[in-house]
Each structure stands twice: as C-alpha cells, then as structure tokens.
Amino acid sequence: MNTFTVDDIKQAEPARTMPEATAAEDLAARRRRMALLAETIAGSDTRPAWSPIVLAGLVRLVEFLLICGTGVAVHTLYVSPVWGFEPHYYIAIPTLACFAIVVFQAFNINTVAAFRAPISQGLRLAGGWALVFLTAIAAAFLLKLEGMFSRVWLVSWFTIGLALLLAWRFAVAIGVRWLTRRGQLDRRTVVVGGGEAGDQLLRALSHQKDTGLRIYGVFDDRADDRAPDVIAGYPKLGSVDDLPEFARHARIDLVVFALPVTAEQRLLELLRKLWVLPIDIRLAAHASKLRLRPRSYSWIGSVPVLDVFDRPIADWDIVVKNLFDRVIGAICLIVLSPVLLATAIVVKLDSPGPILFRQKRYGFNNELIEIYKFRSMYVDQLDYNVVKQVTRDDPRVTKVGRFIRRTSLDELPQLFNVVFKGNLSLVGPRPHAINAKAAEHEYEKIVDGYFARHRMQPGITGWAQVNGWRGETDTPEKIQQRVDFDLFYIENWSILFDLYILAVTPFALVKAENAY
Known part of the structure; x- marks a missing residue:
C-alpha cells in the first residue's frame, strides 16, 4: 500500500x-x-477513553509493587528479627518480581478481556505465580543457593503474595466493569x-x-x-x-x-x-x-x-506529556510567583480595571477553552472577539501592557490553565482566538488544513513562536508559516523536543520583533 x-x-x-x-x-x-x-x-x-495499553501498564506496575512489598514485609517481620539485614534477599525480591511480570505477560492475562474475568484468569495467574517460584527454587538448587534463603520466608511470600494478587485482580475487574458501563473502555x-x-x-x-x-x-x-x-x-x-x-x-x-x-x-x-x-x-x-x-x-x-x-499523541505519550506539564508547570508557578505578583501589582496600578483578561480560544479538537492573561489594554478598549489585531504603537495598549506583551509576561497566568485546568500544555501550537483574521480573512479560509493544528493540545509556547512566528498576523504568509511550524511540531513531538523549545523560549523572546 x-x-x-x-x-x-x-x-x-x-x-x-x-x-x-x-x-x-x-x-x-x-x-x-x-x-x-x-x-x-x-x-x-x-x-475521555482509557487506553488499554496504559491500563495494562498500571496493572503491571501495581502488581510489581505488591510482589516486592510482600517479599520485603515478610523479610522484615520474620527474617530480620532473627538473622538481621540480609542483602541478598533484596536482590532476589525485585528479580523475582520482574520475572513474575514477564510470566504474567506471557500467559496473556494483561488484557482488558482478562481483567473482566478474574476467576478464570485468576487460575492462570496462580499458575504463573507457581511457575515463578518453581523456577526460582530450581535455580537456587542448581546454583547451590538453597541454604541462603529461609523456607518459611519463601512459602509465606508465595502464599501472601498470591492472595494479594488475586484480591487485586478482583478489584481491577470491578474497576474495569465500571469503566465499561461508562463507555470509557x-x-x-x-x-x-x-x-x-x-x-x-x-x-x-x-x-x-x-x-x-x-x-x-x-x-x-x-x-x-x-x-x-x-x-x-x-x-x-x-x-x-x-x-x-x-x-x-x-x-x-x-x-x-x-x-x-x-x-x-x-x-x-x-x-x-x-x-x-x-x-x-x-x-x-x-x-x-x-x-x-x-x-x-x-x-x-x-x-x-x-x-x-495515527493520532499524533496517544497511550503513554499522553500520560508522560500530562505529567511533564503538571510537574514542570507547578515548578514554574512557584519559581515565577514573585514575577507574577509584581506584574499583577503594576497592571493594577497602571490603569483601572481587572488584573486578568479572559478570552475564549480554540483548544484541542476545536473545543473552546478559556485562557487567562494579564490585562494589557484599557478596560474600555478590550477586544474579546479580536475584531482588530494589536499593531505597533496601538493606542488601546497601556504603558505597562506594551512591556508585558513585548516580553510575553502577559502570558504567565496561563500556567494556571496548565496546572489546574489541564486545557493547555507548556509547549504546543498557540491557541488562536475564535475570530482571528489575517488580511481580513479568517485563518481557516486562508490556510488549507488549518484545524490540523488542533490535533494536539495548545501550549503557552511553541515551535512557531521560538522560530519568530509570533505576534501580529497581518498577512496570509505569516499565518501559513505559523501553521506549518505547528504541524511540524505535531508530527515530530517528543519530550526532548518540548524541553528544547522551553530552553530556547527565553532567547526567542529577547530577539522577538513582531509582538506589540
């Protein structure tokens, strides 16, 4: 094909x-x-639907932790009080836990269909768990290591571990059935x-x-x-x-x-x-x-x-990008809180009116989201529908507004969108206003495939912005270039790409010429 x-x-x-x-x-x-x-x-x-890949991965992670936790707990309660700390136990525990996860995968019990049948698949899980310990016992015998491990510890770990694993699978079955009823699988x-x-x-x-x-x-x-x-x-x-x-x-x-x-x-x-x-x-x-x-x-x-x-970002990529946005966004909020506070004060002192400006924009999948910015215009001149784009020396912009727009300080409140609302990312195609135009024509009528940039969640900064395509879009060529860079980012996304864009954003702001 x-x-x-x-x-x-x-x-x-x-x-x-x-x-x-x-x-x-x-x-x-x-x-x-x-x-x-x-x-x-x-x-x-x-x-939003749950990814079966992510669900299976979470089940595997919890089972790994359960196995390790059970082995450590039995060692702490039985082995340590008699023989003290035995380091070889802490090598054997994660090794057998990893082996168990591999065996469970080989037994094909990490699918949504398997999660829905905890009884029949529980028997397969018990068989896999028994195979893990039989293999471990055989390896210890062949390597003459049987005297190094307590038999009581081994039997207790097997029994308690199996009980916890089966109980966990019943809990997973309840959760999967609940998600199924909600249509989220x-x-x-x-x-x-x-x-x-x-x-x-x-x-x-x-x-x-x-x-x-x-x-x-x-x-x-x-x-x-x-x-x-x-x-x-x-x-x-x-x-x-x-x-x-x-x-x-x-x-x-x-x-x-x-x-x-x-x-x-x-x-x-x-x-x-x-x-x-x-x-x-x-x-x-x-x-x-x-x-x-x-x-x-x-x-x-x-x-x-x-x-x-394929959709540009799916399964674990969504989880990773979400965690990246929330964690790094929260760190940025804490580090930049003095800047946020100082900017809020000067905006309030510069002209009467609210500190924040709220505006509806296109988000992921063309959904409308409300973004926050520091107000940079006089209250009676605020343009919620972007009837006219801001131009150089625009009289609608306040004195402080010119500075915060030039340095993009007005965008900082969007960190609240990232951390608390989750409808913006740190990096992604910039969200455009609903009625934004270039040369008196709406963007989607100028750029073929314009809405393809909404296949990914929008961001505070993006590949187009660090390449100089920010600010006023007064010609079709400018919005075309911006969309082309956005599409390149979407097709080539990775966390390393996001880190690079975040790293070069401050330098791009210093040499920016199109933001008024």
Missing part, C-alpha cells in the same frame, strides 16, 4: 465551484445538524464506505469479541443503492463532509475505511477531509485480494487493517 503524506492529501482537494456565501450557509447548517446528531447518538459517551468508531464492502466489514467486526469497539454508523458520499440507509444493522449517518463535525462532538477515536486498496485517488480525497482530526484512521484489508505478510497488518480482533494515520 502507498504511504500517504500531508502533501498528497492537500493535492487531492477538488475544485470549489459553489458560491462562497452559499457554501458558508450550507457548512454552518451541516455543522449544526452533525453536532446535534453526535450529541443524540453519543450521549454521555464523550468522556470503548473505541468510538465509524466506518467510511457503504455497499458490499461496508456490509462485509461491519459483519466481520460484529462477530469479534472484546475488540472494544463501539460502532456508531456509516458515512458515505454516495446517495444511490450502493450506500443504503442501513448497512448490516448500522445507520448511514451522512456524507464524509459531515464526518469531521460529527467526530469532534462524538469524540470519535477510530475511522475504518471500507474501500479497496486500489482506490487511491478516492482515498486521498476522503483522507484530505479527515486528516485534521485527532483520530486513528485504518483501511480494512479483510476483503482485499492483495495479500501482504502478516506483520504488515494491524488487527481489530481477527480483521486485518492497514494503518493510514
């Missing part, structure tokens, strides 16, 4: 022939209809493409067990008999043009294309409409005559699919 790039998708854009006013009205009506449909179908299922899914291919795919997915999919329906551009209103029991929800708005409101996680691999041009045209979304996109390959090696596929149950696009 060909590998599609962003440039390939952009080149697949069809010519626009509809008058702009009519197209805008049609788009607004379609968005309202899809938002209402998404709210009706998804209901309360728009809570489901991958909210739609299929693109009806007709025979869509019917075959939906029937194949319906026969799978424990895939974690919640299929809402089908989207298809065709309005004839090839795409009926109901396909394999699932409704046709709209055309592919309707899907982005539906996906945002229903918090879709996965889109599966039921199209032949050979339909490259149509795939490109459809992908162009969807690549701006923070979702996984897969191409069903179960009905394809093209047969690749098994490792070329990923799988939904036993249904083979080809990976087309």
Whole structure:
C-alpha cells in the first residue's frame, strides 16, 4: 500500500465551484445538524477513553509493587528479627518480581478481556505465580543457593503474595466493569464506505469479541443503492463532509475505511477531509485480494487493517506529556510567583480595571477553552472577539501592557490553565482566538488544513513562536508559516523536543520583533 503524506492529501482537494456565501450557509447548517446528531447518538459517551495499553501498564506496575512489598514485609517481620539485614534477599525480591511480570505477560492475562474475568484468569495467574517460584527454587538448587534463603520466608511470600494478587485482580475487574458501563473502555468508531464492502466489514467486526469497539454508523458520499440507509444493522449517518463535525462532538477515536486498496485517488480525497482530526484512521484489508505478510497488518480482533494515520499523541505519550506539564508547570508557578505578583501589582496600578483578561480560544479538537492573561489594554478598549489585531504603537495598549506583551509576561497566568485546568500544555501550537483574521480573512479560509493544528493540545509556547512566528498576523504568509511550524511540531513531538523549545523560549523572546 502507498504511504500517504500531508502533501498528497492537500493535492487531492477538488475544485470549489459553489458560491462562497452559499457554501458558508450550507457548512454552518451541516455543522449544526452533525453536532446535534453526535450529541443524540453519543450521549454521555464523550468522556475521555482509557487506553488499554496504559491500563495494562498500571496493572503491571501495581502488581510489581505488591510482589516486592510482600517479599520485603515478610523479610522484615520474620527474617530480620532473627538473622538481621540480609542483602541478598533484596536482590532476589525485585528479580523475582520482574520475572513474575514477564510470566504474567506471557500467559496473556494483561488484557482488558482478562481483567473482566478474574476467576478464570485468576487460575492462570496462580499458575504463573507457581511457575515463578518453581523456577526460582530450581535455580537456587542448581546454583547451590538453597541454604541462603529461609523456607518459611519463601512459602509465606508465595502464599501472601498470591492472595494479594488475586484480591487485586478482583478489584481491577470491578474497576474495569465500571469503566465499561461508562463507555470509557470503548473505541468510538465509524466506518467510511457503504455497499458490499461496508456490509462485509461491519459483519466481520460484529462477530469479534472484546475488540472494544463501539460502532456508531456509516458515512458515505454516495446517495444511490450502493450506500443504503442501513448497512448490516448500522445507520448511514451522512456524507464524509459531515464526518469531521460529527467526530469532534462524538469524540470519535477510530475511522475504518471500507474501500479497496486500489482506490487511491478516492482515498486521498476522503483522507484530505479527515486528516485534521485527532483520530486513528485504518483501511480494512479483510476483503482485499492483495495479500501482504502478516506483520504488515494491524488487527481489530481477527480483521486485518492497514494503518493510514495515527493520532499524533496517544497511550503513554499522553500520560508522560500530562505529567511533564503538571510537574514542570507547578515548578514554574512557584519559581515565577514573585514575577507574577509584581506584574499583577503594576497592571493594577497602571490603569483601572481587572488584573486578568479572559478570552475564549480554540483548544484541542476545536473545543473552546478559556485562557487567562494579564490585562494589557484599557478596560474600555478590550477586544474579546479580536475584531482588530494589536499593531505597533496601538493606542488601546497601556504603558505597562506594551512591556508585558513585548516580553510575553502577559502570558504567565496561563500556567494556571496548565496546572489546574489541564486545557493547555507548556509547549504546543498557540491557541488562536475564535475570530482571528489575517488580511481580513479568517485563518481557516486562508490556510488549507488549518484545524490540523488542533490535533494536539495548545501550549503557552511553541515551535512557531521560538522560530519568530509570533505576534501580529497581518498577512496570509505569516499565518501559513505559523501553521506549518505547528504541524511540524505535531508530527515530530517528543519530550526532548518540548524541553528544547522551553530552553530556547527565553532567547526567542529577547530577539522577538513582531509582538506589540
């Protein structure tokens, strides 16, 4: 299969022939209809879903700690009072704990399906736990180490450890069932493409067990008999043009294309409409005559699919970035608290009015968030809707406002967004105001794929800003460059990249020329 790039998708854009006013009205009506449909179908299922990978990782971590804690506790209560501190026990305990985690993984008991069945899978866990100790005993015998460890300690560790592990698995089962009822272990899914291919795919997915999919329906551009209103029991929800708005409101996680691999041009045209979304996109390959090696596929149950696009950040990456933001953000708040206090005082003394300025902006997945900034304009000149961008020597800006905007001190209150609200990151594409314009045109009408920058949570600073693309966007070229840098960051994100951007941000602020 060909590998599609962003440039390939952009080149697949069809010519626009509809008058702009009519197209805008049609788009607004379609968005309202899809938002209402998404709210009706998804209901309360728009809570963030748990990643099965993260869930399994947390279970493994707790089990490792339980095993180590049990071994240490038995040693402390029984071995230490008689023989004192024995360092070789503290080598054996984490070694056996690591081995146990590997064995449990090999026994395939760290899946969501296994977590839901604590009794049957508990027997497998007990078998794995017994195998760990039998292996340890055999190794100690072969290495002539059996005299180094207390038999009472070994039996007690095995018995108490097994009891705690089984109790933990029952607790996990209760938690997993609770998350399942809330829909937080489901991958909210739609299929693109009806007709025979869509019917075959939906029937194949319906026969799978424990895939974690919640299929809402089908989207298809065709309005004839090839795409009926109901396909394999699932409704046709709209055309592919309707899907982005539906996906945002229903918090879709996965889109599966039921199209032949050979339909490259149509795939490109459809992908162009969807690549701006923070979702996984897969191409069903179960009905394809093209047969690749098994490792070329990923799988939904036993249904083979080809990976087309992955969301830019998922699973443990989300956890790591979240922890990074909260921890480093909290440290920044503490370290910069004198600067925050001093800035608040001078803003209050400089002109009457509130210290903070609040404004609605686009956040992750086009959701509206409220950000905080130090007020830099006179109260009667505040521009909440960005009707006019701030320009050089703008009379609306206060004396203190010019300084804090130039040095970006006005952005510091957004640390509260990062640490307490969690709707901003330290590093990411800068959140733009809702009605922001360049050359009297809204950003999304100038830059193709503009909303793709919302596939990741916005940040206080970003790759575009440290490369000089901050401040006024009075020309289409400026916003295009900013978006290009944002997209590069999204496609190449890593914690080291974030650290680099944070490190160079102060130097970028010193030489900035476009912030007024």
